[in-house]
Amino acid sequence: MTFGESVAVEAPPRTTSERITRMLTKAPIHIGLAIVGLIWLLPTVGLLITSFRPASEILSTGWWEIFAGRLSFTLDNYQQVLGSQGMLNSFINSVIITVPATILPVFFCALAAYGFAWVDFPFRDSLFLIVVGLLLVPIQMVLIPLVELFASMGVYGQFTGLWIAHTAFALPFGIFLLRNFFITLPRDLIEAAKIDGASTWNIFRTVVMPLSVPALASFAIFQFLWVWNDLLMALVFAPRPNGLPMTTQVQNLLGTFATEWHLLAAASFLIMVVPLIVFFSLQRYFVQGLLAGSVK
Amino acid sequence: MSTATAARESAPDVAESRGPKFLQGWNMAALIFIGPAVLLLAVFMIYPAIRTVILSFDDGLGNYVQLLTADPRFLSLRWPPGGSIFNNVLWLLFYTGGCIVIGLIVAVMATRVRYERIIKAIVFLPMAIAATALGVIWRFVYSPDPDTGLINAILGVVGVDPISWLGNATFVNTALIIAGIWGSAGFAVVILSAALKGISSEILEAARVDGATEGQIFRRIIVPMLSLPISVIAVTLTINVVKLFDLVYIMTKGGPGNASNVIAVQMYQQFSARNFDYSATVAVVMLIILIPVMIFNIRRFRSERVVA
Numbered sequence: 184m185t186f187g188e189s190v191a192v193e194a195p196p197r198t199t200s201e202r203i204t205r206m207l208t209k210a211p212i213h214i215g216l217a218i219v220g221l222i223w224l225l226p227t228v229g230l231l232i233t234s235f236r237p238a239s240e241i242l243s244t245g246w247w248e249i250f251a252g253r254l255s256f257t258l259d260n261y262q263q264v265l266g267s268q269g270m271l272n273s274f275i276n277s278v279i280i281t282v283p284a285t286i287l288p289v290f291f292c293a294l295a296a297y298g299f300a301w302v303d304f305p306f307r308d309s310l311f312l313i314v315v316g317l318l319l320v321p322i323q324m325v326l327i328p329l330v331e332l333f334a335s336m337g338v339y340g341q342f343t344g345l346w347i348a349h350t351a352f353a354l355p356f357g358i359f360l361l362r363n364f365f366i367t368l369p370r371d372l373i374e375a376a377k378i379d380g381a382s383t384w385n386i387f388r389t390v391v392m393p394l395s396v397p398a399l400a401s402f403a404i405f406q407f408l409w410v411w412n413d414l415l416m417a418l419v420f421a422p423r424p425n426g427l428p429m430t431t432q433v434q435n436l437l438g439t440f441a442t443e444w445h446l447l448a449a450a451s452f453l454i455m456v457v458p459l460i461v462f463f464s465l466q467r468y469f470v471q472g473l474l475a476g477s478v479k
Numbered sequence: 480m481s482t483a484t485a486a487r488e489s490a491p492d493v494a495e496s497r498g499p500k501f502l503q504g505w506n507m508a509a510l511i512f513i514g515p516a517v518l519l520l521a522v523f524m525i526y527p528a529i530r531t532v533i534l535s536f537d538d539g540l541g542n543y544v545q546l547l548t549a550d551p552r553f554l555s556l557r558w559p560p561g562g563s564i565f566n567n568v569l570w571l572l573f574y575t576g577g578c579i580v581i582g583l584i585v586a587v588m589a590t591r592v593r594y595e596r597i598i599k600a601i602v603f604l605p606m607a608i609a610a611t612a613l614g615v616i617w618r619f620v621y622s623p624d625p626d627t628g629l630i631n632a633i634l635g636v637v638g639v640d641p642i643s644w645l646g647n648a649t650f651v652n653t654a655l656i657i658a659g660i661w662g663s664a665g666f667a668v669v670i671l672s673a674a675l676k677g678i679s680s681e682i683l684e685a686a687r688v689d690g691a692t693e694g695q696i697f698r699r700i701i702v703p704m705l706s707l708p709i710s711v712i713a714v715t716l717t718i719n720v721v722k723l724f725d726l727v728y729i730m731t732k733g734g735p736g737n738a739s740n741v742i743a744v745q746m747y748q749q750f751s752a753r754n755f756d757y758s759a760t761v762a763v764v765m766l767i768i769l770i771p772v773m774i775f776n777i778r779r780f781r782s783e784r785v786v787a
Binding site (some may be wrong): 225409447452454459 | 506508509511512513515516519520522523524525527528530531534548584588589591592593598600601603604605606607608609611612615616617618619620622624625626627629632643661665666668669670681696718721722724725729730733743746747750755758759761763765766769770772773776777780
């Protein structure tokens with residue numbers, strides 16, 4: 184699903200007067216949508232502008248003075264948060280955390296989803312129902328025992344622990360999403376490959392995987408954003424003090440510099456920049472993934 | 480079960496396997512494909528969840544009695560009512576309701592203009608943003624200093640003194656819920672807009688021919704036909720509300736005092752304070768609240784035939 188073109192319900196206006204009449208009858212809609220657009224854009228735009236303003240000026244003039252053309256801009260804030268405030272290090276940590284915590288779930292979920300869709304074994308449907316039931320288990324339900332478990336495994340406060348926790352929590356949703364996609368693949372195709380003597384593994388690898396790229400992409404994007412934007416798991420499991428991702432780093436900055444907007448604004452945009460790039464470049468998969476993920 | 484196993488063993492997919500009785504019918508393929516996921520779920524999700532339940536009963540029923548009857552931070556029934564579970568109910572009513580109402584209005588308006596795609600993308604955009612960044616964006620909007628905070632600057636123009644939106648127990652929940660709606664309304668817009676396109680234009684035309692006003696069409700035709708997508712959105716946002724953590728933790732940490740606390744934040748606070756059995760109790764309460772939602776969803780998946 185994308186944001187979809189509107190269905191053309193009306194014929195194009197033929198004359199100037201018709202055009203004007205239509206503009207007037209639709210005026211309330213245009214005004215309403217303009218207000219909606221402003222409310223949804225201004226908060227983000229305001230912080231974006233602020234992230235490029237000198238610290239000394241932020242507290243004396245509002246960012247909206249940009250419309251009067253009176254503001255000056257600088258890259259100092261980004262330089263400062265990336266350097267002395269550790270956001271560059273945190274950016275790298277976010278990448279270190281997110282990449283394996285996306286690849287591993289996609290791999291394990293694809294395997295299991297194929298098993299639930301096309302391999303026959305006892306209790307298959309009951310097991311799948313249990314997996315779906317696990318979708319809603321909140322992270323809070325496992326935090327304390329996981330800390331103990333990771334400590335006994337020697338991975339508490341290490342990236343490995345965070346990867347394991349994110350992978351385990353991604354499984355119910357990923358299996359659910361991919362299994363529902365896999366069962367829509369034509370049975371004949373899989374039967375034909377079987378008759379040609381392909382092993383279950385080869386059918387999975389050479390028939391099912393290539394046909395499932397859109398579903399895998401939607402899930403991968405959803406999972407990537409989920410981990411990239413995660414705060415709670417990182418607060419508990421991320422390596423301290425040098426392995427924190429950007430979300431926890433910004434939370435730390437809020438504690439120290441609650442009103443240093445030049446730092447907070449720049450740091451927040453560093454978190455947002457990767458998701459925004461994904462949003463604009465892969466919008467279709469992005470929306471699909473997020474809508475499907477709403478069951479989580 | 481033995482007949483089911485026998486039937487399955489005759490299926491061409493199942494290699495003959497001899498072993499312990501409970502493994503009959505299982506084969507290498509099944510183990511390779513679902514084994515890793517089942518193992519990970521059992522060790523890192525199911526086992527810890529069971530441990531959490533056991534931990535919550537460390538003190539018999541004591542933790543539950545304490546939480547439900549004697550913890551004003553969880554539920555305070557004195558006037559005005561408060562506590563984290565009460566705030567979750569406020570979120571449930573106003574955040575869920577607000578998202579659906581705004582989603583409906585924007586979706587209906589957007590289908591009638593050429594820039595539909597753009598307006599929907601703008602409203603959906605916050606869904607991509609980390610709740611952490613969203614929290615900073617709105618802390619900035621609500622800043623008590625009229626030279627930095629947009630809302631107090633606007634109020635200043637009409638002569639209202641600046642208000643500390645997040646520092647005042649009267650306003651803090653409203654302020655947070657508005658930020659929450661801003662973050663999630665795009666979800667409702669996209670779902671409802673897709674559903675609107677499924678309503679046939681013939682029905683709408685027939686109603687217009689019969690002399691129905693636009694208002695009547697909206698109330699009598701569009702809203703009833705959207706009841707299923709609306710219930711799906713309501714359930715989804717309910718899950719969001721129960722699990723709500725990042726936004727509140729970033730914007731207020733549940734303050735001032737306990738005024739804006741929610742259960743997920745309270746659980747984390749107890750966890751950080753090393754009150755492990757008590758925080759486990761809060762976690763179990765979260766799970767119990769989610770169970771009806773889980774049942775609703777499984778029923779829905781079944782009716783959509785996506786679950787066997």
